[in-house]
Amino acid sequence: MKKKLVMIGNGMAGVRTIEELFKFQPDGYEITIFGNEPHPNYNRIMLSTVLQGDKSIEDIIMNDWEWYKNHGIQLYSGEAVTEIDKEKRQVTSDQGRKVDYDELIIATGSSSFILPVPGSDKKGVVGFRDIHDCEMMIKDSKQYKKAAVIGGGLLGLEAARGLLNLGMEVDVVHLMSHLMERQLDETASEMLKKELENQGMNFLLEKQTAEILGDERVTGLRFSDGSEIQADLVVMAVGIRPNVQLAKDSGIFVNRGIVVNDYMETDVQNIYAVGECAEHREIVYGLVAPLYEQGKVLAANLAGIPANPYEGTICGTQLKVSGCDLFSAGEIGDDEGTKSIKVHNEFDGIYKKIVIRDNRIAGIVLYGDTKDSNRLFRMLTKREDISGMTSVSILEANGCCGGGEAGDVAAMADDELVCGCNGVTKGTIVEAIRTNELTTVDEVGGCTNAGRSCGRCKSLISDILSYTLGDQYDTSAKKAGICGCTTLNKEEIVAEIRAKGMTNVREVMNVLGWSQDEGCSKCRPAINYYLGMVNYGGYKDERDSRLVNEKMHANIQKDGTYSVVPRMYGGVTTAADLKKIAEVAEKYDVPLVKLTGGQRIGLFGVNKEDLPAMWEDLGMPSGYAYGKTLRTVKTCVGEKFCRFGTQDSMGLGIELEKKFERLDTPHKVKMGVSACPRNCAESGIKDIGFVGVDGGWEIYIGGNGGTDLRAADLLDTVKTKEEAMEITGAYLQYYRETAAYLERTAPWLERMGLEHVKEVLADENKRKQLNERLDKTLERYNEPWQEAIQDNGIKEKYYQVRSVTVE
Amino acid sequence: MQMTKVRVKVADYDSLPERAGQAVTVGGENIVLFRKSNGDVKAVENRSPHRKGGTLADALVSGKFIYCPVYDLKISLDDGKVQAPDTGEVKTYHVEVIENEVYITI
């Protein structure tokens, strides 16, 4: 029978220990984990980034639920262990669950230290430790204006930056006379303060909080000098306190943390502690790098593999606030036994200080330029004798005045640490790049863990990639191929297709030396598009190379169901069509019927087996709500009903939609037609938009209402509907021929230049030729839903789900 | 409980289109069959290993890899492993083609 391993705490240090254990011994234990939080293991470090709005909670999950399942780990989340019975070797949870163990890991981390001042239990007072705190702050920021952060250290400043990003006014209250006094000397601290003040933070230094004011919810702070400030949210970031109560109650020896030896063993047999709750040689750590080292040692110990003892770690610190590049490690102050080298370039805002004791680097403070941090940090941890070096060569080795970065990498020793968080050296990364043919920073992370915690080492990893791969990386980085299968860019591929008269996807990949025979999900749809664009007179479309939505002629949804959005030309419908949609929705029990943002009706959550029958019952053409093609033409009611209307907007809209529907385009294309400058159809944020004016139409191009909002530019003013149609055709075709696949008109127009596009479209002859090629292209399309209804081959290949019974 | 493995006929070989997944439910298990362009047939669980789930039947097929239609994970049909930099694994099934009949073991 397998031995039972139980772990209390489902956080960064604990789960890393389990990961390390699996490396030694994938199947040695039956593992149970209790985690107080209702989440799988996530990257706590990144909470700052979540608060600052750069990542979502989902982005920072490190081991998802599947991971536990796949590794056969029994996880009890949202459940705290309340008792350890070391005699019976059994733990009990707050739900009364009892689990026996052979080995027990305590990895309970720490909690925010909440100042014991009156009022600290009021609503609106939070720590900054977990997802819950983060969510509270985000929620409160929507309702309240003024925040106070108590604590001017790492956590406090990162919280303050996040609250600023959330739109709050932020006061940072700090007991000491300068910020981050444990990591920075006065000069660096002053520089940091100036930068943060520029970013909008307000500092109250040398202030001791005496009371938190308010009734039920906090309204302000009172300091020991009697002064007061207002605040509707108070974040306590004054420090952390190891979660040791459970261990203490169970009779395990606890000092500040749970005391462990060099093998992470507590004084009780078969019980170990790792992470922020553990105290090793009188130190309780609060950064992940040392905790990960502890995890490795403990994992080896549990796997019964002789490991080197854990002997402690010197930590380097950095602040995750943009615009504040700083690094600090070791001793930062001076005393009789130390000498220091300082460089202070006030003009560029750069400060570097190296503290030297007995000819060895004992401390580092860098502000404004941290490129040297890895090299100096290695000299510090390896206790290199620097007596032979000049001060200039210590501080500016190779990298003087912006010297080559790749040069820095070349000069790095193989055992030099690149990723401090995960203890990954240059040698390990180079080796992984070579043996696994890695080409991106993410791949390196996937293989070695480097870069997967705080992320600060990513630029260095990128330098190492470029140094290791040489030209290969350079060319692929500078002249990006359209995907990993080729180094050719879009222009080269299209030119080759034209020159060699190629007509199918496989041929292109063969002839142009693709590294993966049948391509990938990026190049296959792109090549299929380019082929269709070049061979406009009768290209045989390759359905299996299309993006899933276009292949299925419906939009796939998160659970594998699809949506059905029929055409409703110009947003105009009839009572009969509405009835039909209603009947179909009922008949197929459609979970959601919704007006889309494109002036029509969507049926969402449809099983794929039902699609063809539904289409048949509807008897309407596909609205292509899924395609890189014309989506919708939104219209306003216009002169037919509106007292301000000057033109027939619905008429033009319907005509445009009927003419250009189904046309393949590099990315989706949306249109809007309004009958007066009040612009009720939002023509100014469409790929092409029309605004009726007295006696004609203004035509706007390159608008976008999506991710990067862009107002469209006025292309031209025309008198008639026919002219409007003609210019639209030429514009669309020019876009089709010159844009890269998945480049929408807005970025395309920025790249090409409005004047250039205007010039092309002003040329009558060019317009004519463009329209000819376009009209020819339009001839090749069939209505895809009808096609599927009529063709059993298509139905079977794409829409059937087989069923087999097993006796 | 000890489950015995059974071999089940799931399809006729010539009914399987090349490079397009075919969803089959076999005694309640959702499975998808892929006939690769070299003729081999592979079977995996019809569920994306992405933490948000989704199905795999409509994946794009390239050689021995498929690309998850919902989250674009690249997955090997040989061992079900998600390729770096992503991680994860989908369950694979043993497939045998005998004459024109395709069997899987579950």
Ligand code: SRM
């Ligand atoms: C259904 C709809 C939302 C709704 O409930 O109203 C919708 C749904 C989707 N949109 Fe949209 N968009 C919808 C109107 C819009 C609009 C508003 C509009 O068209 O007036 C916009 C902003 C306008 C614009 O495009 O300039 C919009 C900007 C996007 C974008 C960002 C495009 C960009 O260039 O930045 C994407 C992502 C993409 O296409 O790559 C997107 C992608 C998507 C996808 C296809 C995401 C996907 O790949 O699965 C969604 C499919 C959901 C599903 O389950 O079927 N959707 N989407 C709307 C369908 C309109 C229609 O009838 O065809």
Ligand SMILES: Cc1cc2nc3c(=O)[nH]c(=O)nc-3n(C[C@H](O)[C@H](O)[C@H](O)COP(=O)(O)OP(=O)(O)OC[C@H]3O[C@@H](n4cnc5c(N)ncnc54)[C@H](O)[C@@H]3O)c2cc1C
């Ligand atoms: C906002 C923020 C930013 C940070 N930035 C950095 C950084 O840039 N670099 C860096 O190196 N470090 C950083 N840290 C510190 C780093 O996150 C911690 O050092 C690390 O998470 C500690 O790991 P741990 O496993 O010891 O504790 P945790 O990750 O806290 O995990 C402990 C878990 O145990 C659970 N638990 C506690 N008691 C029980 C119980 N009785 N039963 C069940 N479960 C229990 C807790 O709920 C928690 O989920 C940051 C921390 C925060 C909060």
Ligand code: SF4
């Ligand atoms: S905005 Fe569009 S893409 Fe985003 S969730 Fe809504 S429907 Fe989906």
Ligand code: FES
């Ligand atoms: S140094 Fe933090 S992830 Fe590499």
